[in-house]
Amino acid sequence: KILVGLNKNFFSAVRALRVLSQTLLSSSTQLSLSSSTQLSLSSPICSEDLYAEIKCGSPDNTTTNGSFRSVTWSPLMKIRFDHIAHNSNLNYNQLSGGIPSTLGQLQHLKYLDLSSNLLTGSIPSSLTKLQNLKYLDLSSNDLDGTIPSNLKGLQSLRRLHLSENKLTGPIPDSIRYCQNLTAIYAYRNFLSGTINESLGKLSSLQSLFLYENSLSGRIPKELGKLSALRYLKRYLDGNNLHGALPKELGKLTKLRFLHLTANNFTGTIPTTYAKLTNLEVLKHLGQCSAVGGNYLSGPIPGYIEKWVNLTVLGLIGNNFEGNLPAKTFSLTKLRKLRVSDVNNPGISFPKEVIPEPNSLVSVVLRNCNINGPIPEYIGKWPQLSYLDLSFNNLSGSIPETFRNLTELFLTRNMLTGLPSWITDPKKSNINRTTV
Structure with missing residues (x-):
């Protein structure tokens, strides 16, 4: 040899x-x-x-x-x-078996990407000795066991990717020592326990993705200290969290994406969230902040009009009450609006003409107990193509201006008459409708 x-x-x-x-x-x-x-x-x-x-x-x-x-x-x-110092091109290689503990001997390693392979077993604790490691990606494998308990040696780490494995157990308290972390991706695992308040010490953290795990308990108020945080996109979706939304999250003034869908949150949306003026998404659709599928109650916040950067707003499947502020429709960047299951004694569309939104493409107002006629000005919004007003108490006729829409849903209302243009492709742009 x-x-x-x-x-x-x-x-x-x-x-x-x-x-x-x-x-x-x-x-x-x-x-x-x-x-x-x-x-x-x-x-x-x-x-x-x-x-x-x-x-x-x-x-x-x-x-x-x-x-x-x-x-x-x-x-x-x-x-x-x-x-x-740099180990690349090991992703998508069908690597199988366990991760060798000897990788922990590569003391000058800065970049390790083993994602999208067939790796099994647990994460070797020896990897936590890589003091120069800045990027670690073990996502999309078949790894199990817990996240190593002692992460103190990873003080240079900036990005941690552990998503789409079978990891269990809690987020270790030693995460607090990874002060340079800007992104944590640990979604689609089986992580359990409460959200470790030590995450609040990661002052450089910009992105946090923990959705579709088995996390429980309340959102710790310490997360309000993450002043650099921009993305809580699908952050806590699909866990078993409960309790009130902490008012401290209103301090995250750089936050652009907020997702809290499919948990068990209760109470009202704190007034401090009015300060989240950089929010682009409030819902679970693409770029949005989500509060759907919880048990939130109280009035729909009037300060929504302050979220001037909002592109998606979704208030779905909660117990909100009252009217949606009319100025919501005038948010110049808003493209998708979805509100459903609002508990109120009966509301109606504003009679005054709402200024034409510049960007609204899709509007869903289902089961909001809206009564009275449908105003014609809705059909004049230039970008609108999708409109769903099903399960309300709307009356009168379908406005002629709706012929410019491509999808129209008006099921379970008290409307009268069926315009001939709805089913005539030569007279309208509608290709999907239920009335």
């Missing part, structure tokens, strides 16, 4: 190594890369006994960026990567 050593005495200026010769390395069992800072593995040269604890079974000569058709971890090699 041939021992291949590539160190600073042999290649003093080498900062990156690309393995290109099968002839040179096909029979090597030990490879020392003592000063290289980057390693790129090209698939055409893959051999049975090559790479750092990686065994390549069926190299695909047509792929690029180190992508292999079938790859499994192998303990056959003792390959040293003393100064490797």
Whole structure:
């Protein structure tokens, strides 16, 4: 067997190594890369006994960026990567088996992406010793067990991706030591317990995604200290959270996306949320903030008109009462509006003409106990194509201006007459309707 050593005495200026010769390395069992800072593995040269604890079974000569058709971890090699600082191109490789604990010896590693493979077992605690690691992506595998309890060694970490695995247990308290974290993606796992208030100490955190887990308890008020937070997009959707919404979240003035769908929150929306003027989405549709599927009550906040950057607003399946502020329709960036199941004694559309919205494409006001006639001015909104006013107490005729819509739903009202243009494609743009 041939021992291949590539160190600073042999290649003093080498900062990156690309393995290109099968002839040179096909029979090597030990490879020392003592000063290289980057390693790129090209698939055409893959051999049975090559790479750092990686065994390549069926190299695909047509792929690029180190992508292999079938790859499994192998303990056959003792390959040293003393100064490797960047480990890329290991995602989408069908890597299987457990993550080798020896990866924790790569003390200069800054980037590790093992996402979208077939990895199983638990996350080795040795990875928490990688003090220079800035990016760790283990998402979309079949990993189980808990998140390592001691994360204190990952003080350089900026982005943590653990989503779409089978991880269980709580978010460890030691997350507080990862002060440089800007993003945490841990959605679609089986994480349980309460939301650790230590998250509130991550002053650099901008994105937090914890949806579709089994988290329970209340939202800790400490999250209101995350002054850099911009994305609570689908943040807590589909967990088992309950209690009141903390007023401290109103301090998150940079927040753009807020999702709280499908939990068990109660009480009213705090008045402090009026300060969230950078909100772009309030609901569970694409870019939005969601409060649907909870048990929130009280009046629909009148300060919605202050959310001037809102593009999506959804207040669905709660116990809100009262009227939707008329100025909501005049928010210049609002594209999608959906309000349903509002508890009130009966409301009607404003008689005065609402200024034409610039961006509204879709309006859903279902089961809001709206009575009286439908105003014609709604059909004159220039971008509107989808309108659903089902399950109300609307009366009178269907406005002629609605012929410009493409989808119209008016089920379970008290409307009279059926205009001929509704079913005539030559007279209207409507292609889907129920009346």
